[in-house]
Amino acid sequence: MPPPPPPPSRLFALLSSRRPPPLRLLLQIHAHLLAAGLLSSSDNFPSRLAAAYALSSPATSDAAYALALLAPLPTSAYNAAIRALSLSDEFGGGGGVVRRCLQLYRALIRSGSASARPDHLTFPFLLKACARLHGGKGGGYGGEAVLGHVLQLGFDSDVFVVNAATNYLAVCGSMGDARRLFDESPVRDLVSWNTLIGGYVRRGNPQEAMDLFWRMVAEEEDAAVRPDEVTMIGVVSGCGQLRDLELGRRLHGFVESNGVRCTVRMMNVLMDMYVKCGSLEMAKSVFERIEHRTVVSWTTMIVGYAKFGLMDDARRMFDEMPERDVFPWNALMTGYVQCKQCKEALVLFHEMQEANVKPDEITMVNLLTACSQLGALEMGMWVHRYIEKHRLVLSVALGTSLVDMYAKCGNIEKAIHVFKEIPEKNALTWTAMICGLANHGHANEAIEHFRKMIELGQQPDEITFIGVLSACCHAGLVEEGREFFSLMDSKYQLERKMKHYSCMIDLLGRAGHLDEAEQLVNTMPMEPDAVVWGAIFFACRMQGNISLGEKAAMKLVEIDPSDSGIYVLLANMYAEANMRKKADKVRAMMRHLGVEKVPGCSCIELNGVVHEFIVKDKSHTDTDAIYNCLHEITLQIRHTADLLNISATGVV
DNA sequence: GTAGGGTTAG
Numbered sequence: 001m002p003p004p005p006p007p008p009s010r011l012f013a014l015l016s017s018r019r020p021p022p023l024r025l026l027l028q029i030h031a032h033l034l035a036a037g038l039l040s041s042s043d044n045f046p047s048r049l050a051a052a053y054a055l056s057s058p059a060t061s062d063a064a065y066a067l068a069l070l071a072p073l074p075t076s077a078y079n080a081a082i083r084a085l086s087l088s089d090e091f092g093g094g095g096g097v098v099r100r101c102l103q104l105y106r107a108l109i110r111s112g113s114a115s116a117r118p119d120h121l122t123f124p125f126l127l128k129a130c131a132r133l134h135g136g137k138g139g140g141y142g143g144e145a146v147l148g149h150v151l152q153l154g155f156d157s158d159v160f161v162v163n164a165a166t167n168y169l170a171v172c173g174s175m176g177d178a179r180r181l182f183d184e185s186p187v188r189d190l191v192s193w194n195t196l197i198g199g200y201v202r203r204g205n206p207q208e209a210m211d212l213f214w215r216m217v218a219e220e221e222d223a224a225v226r227p228d229e230v231t232m233i234g235v236v237s238g239c240g241q242l243r244d245l246e247l248g249r250r251l252h253g254f255v256e257s258n259g260v261r262c263t264v265r266m267m268n269v270l271m272d273m274y275v276k277c278g279s280l281e282m283a284k285s286v287f288e289r290i291e292h293r294t295v296v297s298w299t300t301m302i303v304g305y306a307k308f309g310l311m312d313d314a315r316r317m318f319d320e321m322p323e324r325d326v327f328p329w330n331a332l333m334t335g336y337v338q339c340k341q342c343k344e345a346l347v348l349f350h351e352m353q354e355a356n357v358k359p360d361e362i363t364m365v366n367l368l369t370a371c372s373q374l375g376a377l378e379m380g381m382w383v384h385r386y387i388e389k390h391r392l393v394l395s396v397a398l399g400t401s402l403v404d405m406y407a408k409c410g411n412i413e414k415a416i417h418v419f420k421e422i423p424e425k426n427a428l429t430w431t432a433m434i435c436g437l438a439n440h441g442h443a444n445e446a447i448e449h450f451r452k453m454i455e456l457g458q459q460p461d462e463i464t465f466i467g468v469l470s471a472c473c474h475a476g477l478v479e480e481g482r483e484f485f486s487l488m489d490s491k492y493q494l495e496r497k498m499k500h501y502s503c504m505i506d507l508l509g510r511a512g513h514l515d516e517a518e519q520l521v522n523t524m525p526m527e528p529d530a531v532v533w534g535a536i537f538f539a540c541r542m543q544g545n546i547s548l549g550e551k552a553a554m555k556l557v558e559i560d561p562s563d564s565g566i567y568v569l570l571a572n573m574y575a576e577a578n579m580r581k582k583a584d585k586v587r588a589m590m591r592h593l594g595v596e597k598v599p600g601c602s603c604i605e606l607n608g609v610v611h612e613f614i615v616k617d618k619s620h621t622d623t624d625a626i627y628n629c630l631h632e633i634t635l636q637i638r639h640t641a642d643l644l645n646i647s648a649t650g651v652v
Numbered sequence: 653g654t655a656g657g658g659t660t661a662g
Contacts, residue, residue: 079653083653120653121653124653124654125653125654127654128653128654159654160653160654161654162654163654163655164653164654164655166654166655167654167655170655189654190655191654191655192654192655193655194654194655194656195654195655195656196655197655197656198655198656199655201656202656229656230655230656231655231656232656233656233657234655234656234657236657237656237657237658263657264657265656265657265658266656266657267657268657268658269656269657269658271657271658272657272658294658295658296657296658296659297658298658299658299659300657300658300659302659303658303659326659327658327659328659329659330659330660331658331659332659333659334659334660360659361660362659362660362661365660365661366659366660366661368661369661395661396661397660397661398661399661400661400662401661401662402661403661403662404661404662426661427662428661428662429661429662430662431661431662432661432662433662434662435662436662461662463662464662466662467662
């Protein structure tokens with residue numbers, strides 16, 4: 001005797017569990033339901049079964065086959081299956097889930113029976129699935145055809161369908177299309193407004209979101225739409241992007257005087273807005289008024305303190321919070337890196353590993369930035385191996401960080417190698433490569449990369465131009481330098497910053513075009529900084545232009561009176577020009593003013609340990625060996641300089 | 653049944 005079939009309640013429970021049963025078990029359940037006559041469209045079973053089938057197998061063909069066994073299915077079953085898929089957390093894995101949704105949808109259309117055609121519930125689920133995929137990675141597809149069907153089947157007057165379509169367009173298509181749908185739609189409700197406002201904020205157009213919000217407030221009476229907390233979360237977030245504290249206070253006031261629900265999310269976004277607008281005090285006071293703080297609340301405060309350089313407070317927040325996911329770890333680490341406390345960032349990473357928190361892409365990017373700043377090549381290579389071992393996707397951000405790390409840590413070959421392996425490079429990736437090449441003296445390669453980048457249609461920005469200009473500077477390519485400097489303004493409408501001017505002035509000065517350099521100093525739109533005057537001074541000293549050199553030196557003293565270096569250099573310039581008296585006078589002035597040289601500091605990494613050195617440092621255990629080596633290098637440089645007949649002063 | 657927040661490279 002075969003065992004008796006399980007009771008329907010047991011079957012229902014099996015089908016309703018969050019994790020669907022495996023396909024083999026599903027087929028058995030299916031057979032039991034058929035035998036018990038429980039699959040007519042008036043039962044709940046077809047929907048449950050369809051949803052379970054849709055979720056059961058990652059192999060699309062299996063699920064499709066199993067679903068075909070169920071036909072004819074009522075629309076509600078298809079809807080349930082699409083809904084289950086659109087909510088499933090398998091979305092990280094790519095397009096499989098959406099493909100299955102679209103397959104179900106096609107099966108529904110093809111079934112051709114009167115009881116099974118897409119209805120007002122089908123499209124919201126389906127469009128949500130399409131939009132969610134695009135929000136992840138891999139590009140949205142299929143949504144456009146679905147939108148066509150919406151119009152064909154006359155669902156463009158169903159407010160739920162229209163809202164879902166608006167959201168789909170806002171996420172996957174153009175905001176213009178989403179706006180047109182909104183403007184031309186005969187039906188509109190609070191969700192319609194919120195969808196469009198949220199869309200503008202997400203796509204980085206907060207001004208448009210604000211305009212829409214004020215229109216909404218003005219139309220409130222006849223349109224019967226009152227801004228709710230979803231509206232306000234959108235506009236307050238947009239206000240954070242605008243960095244407009246005054247507006248932020250107004251919106252906060254609006255929230256409090258219009259009975260908008262102060263949920264934790266509302267409070268969190270208010271805090272975030274205040275942090276972005278520069279009022280840590282206001283953020284703190286909002287934080288203190290939150291009753292049930294979430295990880296986001298704490299993390300936002302960490303970000304806030306870190307932004308103001310208050311790393312001790314950030315750390316205190318971090319230590320005080322009751323539970324942590326990867327976000328607060330990343331936020332604190334980002335803070336350390338941005339405040340140049342890179343050693344602390346590395347220490348934090350070790351703590352993170354001890355706490356068994358799985359690092360993600362952001363963690364790796366932070367680690368690599370820390371390594372770049374410390375010149376910690378070995379640690380950087382360890383991170384690279386970690387990425388490969390754990391098969392983290394070599395995203396643009398991660399790849400760019402690797403290129404930057406290798407370039408800044410001195411291994412330009414490896415930087416080039418990684419650069420070639422990044423499948424999708426963006427402007428930042430190209431910029432990192434160009435700057436790396438320039439800093440390693442590969443001027444022509446840097447310029448070639450720049451031209452290639454333009455050819456591929458990538459937009460260079462200010463940093464890219466710092467790269468090419470410094471390449472020209474290193475190689476003395478005056479003509480190219482002039483070309484890029486003018487291109488920046490004429491073709492790319494990029495604002496030329498101090499760094500660009502100092503690069504250009506240095507280039508002109510070194511190449512002997514001191515007049516042109518001086519003219520550029522006189523016409524630059526900002527007050528020249530120490531680097532500019534330093535470049536002028538250097539050129540003057542090289543070419544024996546004492547009067548301009550004196551002027552540059554005076555400016556340098558003015559900018560930083562405590563910097564003793566310039567007095568020394570000025571004295572040297574006089575000495576080289578055989579102006580003994582003036583040289584002595586400067587030295588006397590130095591003694592009189594009591595200016596002392598501030599010790600410079602540099603660090604180097606060896607076997608994963610970072611060593612710091614200051615001038616004349618004798619504290620290291622291997623100090624004798626280090627100084628012997630330094631002496632050797634100095635001799636070699638002098639020797640090479642003699643052979644090439646150039647001056648080695650200032651090199652050592 | 654539709655909409656909403658925080659960490660992110662040069």
